[in-house]
Amino acid sequence: xxSVTQMEGPVxxxxxxxxxxxxxxxxxxxxxxxxxxxxxxxxxxxLLKATKADDxxxxxxxxxxYRKETxxxxxxxxxxxxxxxxxxxxxxxHTGGFKTIFGAGTRLFVKA
Amino acid sequence: xxVVSQHPSWVICKSGTSVKIECRSLDFQATTMFWYRQFPKQxxxxxxxxxxxxxxxxxQGVEKDKFLINHASLTLSTLTVTSAHPEDSSFYICSGSDxxxxxxxxxxxxxxxxxxx
Numbered sequence: 001x002x003s004v005t006q007m008e009g010p011v012x013x014x015x016x017x018x019x020x021x022x023x024x025x026x027x028x029x030x031x032x033x034x035x036x037x038x039x040x041x042x043x044x045x046x047l048l049k050a051t052k053a054d055d056x057x058x059x060x061x062x063x064x065x066y067r068k069e070t071x072x073x074x075x076x077x078x079x080x081x082x083x084x085x086x087x088x089x090x091x092x093x094h095t096g097g098f099k100t101i102f103g104a105g106t107r108l109f110v111k112a
Numbered sequence: 113x114x115v116v117s118q119h120p121s122w123v124i125c126k127s128g129t130s131v132k133i134e135c136r137s138l139d140f141q142a143t144t145m146f147w148y149r150q151f152p153k154q155x156x157x158x159x160x161x162x163x164x165x166x167x168x169x170x171x172q173g174v175e176k177d178k179f180l181i182n183h184a185s186l187t188l189s190t191l192t193v194t195s196a197h198p199e200d201s202s203f204y205i206c207s208g209s210d211x212x213x214x215x216x217x218x219x220x221x222x223x224x225x226x227x228x229x
Contacts, residue, residue, distance in 0.1 A: 003219040025145065032216070032217070034217050036220075041223075041225070042207065042222060042223060043118065043205050043220040043221050043223040044156075044207075046217050046219075047221070048218055089155070089156075093209075093217075093218075094214070099158065099161060100146070100207070100217075100218045102155055102156055103155070104154075104155045105154075105155045105156075105223040107153065
């Protein structure tokens, strides 16, 4: 069945460091791929998405490229800020339905 | 993006009482809404899927008599935690998907932190 695997956290970085959070998926067909972010005590917000192979989603300095050949959608940011501290979830829509399949989430701590 | 409003954002209740959480889609029609539970520092656990006008589908291990879900309209779904106990304390999040679009992102409510004392 459909699934999402993302790197375990927590990830601790200093401000202005480079961030990569790995995400790979298994799915039937070519679904859209998403990254969601959850700030402390809040619900999830869509961070970025890509709808087809080789698409690059970007938002707030974060980027992720839909790689069909490696079934990956790694999240990157060139220079993280303290305000980026949150939990990041890689996700895809369940094939044939509306249910979202989430990765386990990666907690990011950014130190000043 | 579309907006899902969840209310209340936090609630404290006494053991044995019931609590209702509302989830409204403000600018789209959500044929399907999902209810998740999140334990501290963990991912989201899908509890149930509710379809407008029909009974909810519960995930394995979720007590349907304890977590009552109603989806009476295309813009409103409610989760009622009945006879709440301290172990029901958790963060509950709802989400909705735009009607008829299978490949779209889900839109999430702000979450409700339930504390049962």
